[in-house]
Amino acid sequence: MPFWSWKGSKTKPTHTSKPVDRTVPVSKETxxxxxxxYAKNRYSRLSADERCSYQEAVKNWAGKYTEETALGILILQRLHRLQLLRPRSSKKLHRHPRGEDGEILTKVRDSMPPPIYVEPIQEDSCLEAEMTQLRKDYWKHQLRLQELYRGRPHPTGPTMALFLAGHEYxxxxxxPYDFVDSQRECANAGGxxxxSCGCCQKGLYANEDKKDQTSPVxxxxTLECVCCIRFRECYVPDGRLSPPKTKPLLR
Ligand SMILES: [Zn+2]
Ligand SMILES: [Zn+2]
Ligand SMILES: [Zn+2]
Incomplete structure (x- = not known):
């Protein structure tokens, strides 16, 4: 199951553990x-030799998967940074009803004189184009990630099981527990x-206007975190993304 589609899926996660006879219902979280x-304990019981051989088998795959996941976060954080720069009214203007030719339809009451003209929508087309490109990049990233997940090594040893459990549960x-366990790493890197801002806990969305329709990532x-950029008062573009067209506000 792709980890990013947890909320929308009607199916259970793809684990194969035997059903347990329980008298008290257990929550999904528990x-x-x-x-x-269980995956963590199983991994910790491996001997050093076993760890090495298992690690060799999954190292390449897990490395690629981690790299791809990190790229997804980078894209989403740049998208979030750009979404904050959009004019506040732009959301509403998009949802304004339009005629077939794209002209804005304005309801005119009998008591009101008809307007002479309707103001054209003022949008930063450069900003919108950059966001559209990032959403395309994110879409392609999701397909690559799913392709990687499909090609994961089998059978699943303890190293692999822990890796998957950290992303899936x-x-x-x-x-995901992998995210929870890496909070200290983020803090140590000055993230x-x-x-006390709590940014990482809020989650990221490819389209913040539609956040009610999807689950957060x-x-x-990353270098695109808008809060870190403001805190450090400087910006260092990450070479994995195309050069930014819209620079961030540093304060
Ligand atoms: Zn963090
Ligand atoms: Zn923050
Ligand atoms: Zn940050």
């Missing part, structure tokens, strides 16, 4: 936490987890 703990806030700070 089940996830138990499965993640989520806590009561819907955050938002080191401060959780990731830690």
């Amino acid at each position: 089940e996830c936490r138990e499965k993640y703990k 989520r806590n009561e806030h819907g955050q 938002c987890c080191a401060r 959780y990731g830690h700070c």
Whole structure:
């Protein structure tokens, strides 16, 4: 199951554990936490030699997967940075009813004189084009990630099981355990987890106007984190993305 489609899916996660006879119903969160703990314990019982051989088998795959996931977060954080620069009214203007030829339809009451003309929508076309391109990039990233997931090594040893459990199983806030466990890393690197802003906990969306229709993606700070850019008062574009057309506000 693609990790990013958790909320919308009607199916259960693709684990194959045997059904457990329980008298008390267990919440999905508890089940996830138990499965993640189980994968962690199983991994910790491996000998050093076993770890090495397992690691060799999954190293390349997990490396590629981690790289691709990080790229997705980078794209989403740049998108978030750009979405904050949009004029506040632009959302509403988009939803304004239009005629077939694209002309804005304005309801005119009998008591009101008809308007002479309708103001054209003022949008930063450069900003919108950059955001559209990033959404295309994010879409392609999701397809690559799914392709990688499909090609994961089999059979699943403890190293692989822990890796997958960390991405697939989520806590009561819907955050993957891999994200939860890497908060310290984010804080040590001077990211938002080191401060009280709570940015990483909010999750990211490819389209913030439609956030009610999808689940958030959780990731830690990259060079595109708008809060970190403001905190450090400088911006260093990440070479993995195309050069930014819209520079961030540093304060
Ligand atoms: Zn922050
Ligand atoms: Zn940050
Ligand atoms: Zn963080």
